[in-house]
Amino acid sequence: MSSVALSFFAKPENVVKFLQARKSELHFDYDEIMHEAHSRVFTVAKITKIDLLNDIQKSLSEAYKEGQRFSEWQKDISPLLAKKGWLGDVSVTNPNTGETKQIYVGSRRLRRIFNTNMRVSIAKARYESQMNSYAQYFRYVAILDSRVRPNHKKLHGLILPKTDKFWDKNYPPNDWGCRCKVQVLTEDELKSEGWQVSKSIPLNIADKDWAYNVGKADNKDKILKEKIKKIDKDSALAKAALSELKTLEQDRKLYVWQQGLNDMLKVLISGSIIKDKAFQVVQVGELRPKIKKALNNQGITPKANSIAIYQNTISHITRDSKPKTKEPNVAEIKAVVEVFYKAKHVYYDKEKGNLLYFYKSLQDDKTVNYAVVRLDYVLKKFHVDNFIATITKIPFFNLRTMLDQVDKKGEKIYVRIK
Template sequence: MHKSMGQSMVDFSFNLPPEENIKALKAKKPKLSFKYDEVMHEAHLKAFTIAKVTKLDLLSDIQDSLLKAQSEGKSFEVWKKEIKPTLAKKGWLGKVEVINDKTGESKTINVNNTRLKKIYNTNMRTANAQGRAKAQYALEGEIYLRYIALQDGLTRPSHLKMQGITLHRDDPFWKTNYPPNGWNCRCVVRAYSKAECESQGFSISQTPPLPIASVDWSYDKRGLEKDNSLNTILDSKLKKFAKDNNKSVFVESLQATKEDISQVRKNYAAIKTLKQKALKGKADKEFIPIAKTTQTLQNLLHTKAKEIYLSGWTLKTHTHHTNVAEFDYSLLPFLIRDTNVYKVKESKENHIVYFSKFGSYYKAVFKVTQNKEEVFLVSLSKGNKKI
């Protein structure tokens, strides 16, 4: 993972494993921001946004920790206890001075339990909301959604006005008003068939003329559409800093990130196709490039090979690794970054490298051909604890 001390927005794109609420959290891309109103609306969901955090590696650490908390059902107190040493080590705990690249504005913020709880709650809720939306839109038949606002005296008045609104799931209203509709919003949406609406006495509402959600949250939070904004954002940032010599390191980081994202997208599609062919016995000798070697990996493997390849035979013969999917193989460009490596082993034939990423621990086995010109990933396994 490349690092950046700047505060401009940087995204990452990941393909997703099966379970919907974990998918939502993994799908979020680390994005830097100074103020929430400087971030495009889609950032709250399509990007993993934590205001005033200024280092990409720190964002990645927070994302990893939240993903692990989500998958293991950890409470806020447990997550807080585990993440605090990392925050302290990287200078993001207690009073922290941050500077806005855009304006030069300096501000002291207090990273305390209240701020951490807001980060935890907001991201857990949005992850669960997106998982719920995907499940509701996967239902067959004519489905209606009903807005539910808690009536306990703590709900915002604008949200209470939405209580009971019942509309077809394809109604444009949901594009801008599917909850959450604000920080710490507790509203939810429930799905009903037409028959269920009739039996419960729910009348179909008229589409409100204007969005009711707050301005900062009136965007599509369901995560149903493919995010096509990533390259546009990266291109705009590259152009902005290209002529500034002081930003050269940041530009290199952005360019590398863009290349990684492009490779991951290609990987996922290519790996799925290769695996399907391999399982039919039609691709045993086929192989595809899935990542570029790093200098560290080249030194370790004693090769100058630029590419890492994956064969149909490996995909076919490693189906017993049931927790490793096309998603995991496609992430190799990110896994092999030096900052993710925590252990290395060598043998006469293979080199084994251990990575920690996205709340999981990976063991990758690499093999170099006799002429030292090609590198193959011959095995990939994954666990929740260090292997």
């Protein structure tokens, strides 16, 4: 068997490459460059020194690779900015008009630079991941609560091919604070849910400032000048922007976890093994706050927060000798990242101290999958973590019998916590 080196520990390399590949050019204002050009140009408004621009570009790339938060990046970059005269009160001259402006470079402006550039790079990686998947369709998903915009609500459930031009202007987010998402679906998943491709294409609903697919390479940066102004002046918009960026942080984690699992599966299913210890385990999720709270109510306080899987576990799950009725397919194994994140149907096994995450089978409507997670398990050669013990199936008609089992005291063994 060959040894295969993977790169999936919090380093989605295509995002970093995108940051690094953007050509540094001098621009006083963002509206000087067309949307298509932004995909190839890295620029920070009001900076007119190309060496400083390159320094910031390099620092942002390193920050992303290291998983730094804004406060860490700011601490690292501030001495350099001060040395080059771009921190605090700064006079900048428009090279085209000769007009000089006095600006203040502090936490607010640096945060805008950091968040905006991270955001567009993450968005590109997220969109590319969806486009590279085997799924053929996008389904618009709105949050159907009292805060949803009426025109966004109308799009909920809209299904179109992911290559449809509609997504060029309406791929969410479509406004400030927009919480809408796009779900990627295969033909089989459409049939399984009883959904159909929409016959009519609705009018564009994106706000004028958001009428661009920020995930597409030719539309990356049309989110800057006017939005930055609004954040400065309107606290409500600032809160919306921060909320959106918080969502993007979660998206980045989900992306990294999914890519890591996908990479590991690709290697193992090809018949190879991963010999480098550092890459034999990949994180695929974490214990959600509500899950931890429910466990605390049971008197359980896990030391570890992350959920991981070991390569040998995947080999065990997919081994040829396993009955086909209990063997999840590759798509069902990949699905655990989203399953752990949503954590909809979770039970605690009081006898074994495990968590059981149940989720719908992607192969038929007669079985249900579940992932067994050992809490604070010490896997040989590795630190304490919440490790997946197995992923298996059970017929629907046996599920209730399983969950209704009781111990010697007559108490249920499996306690639903979510």
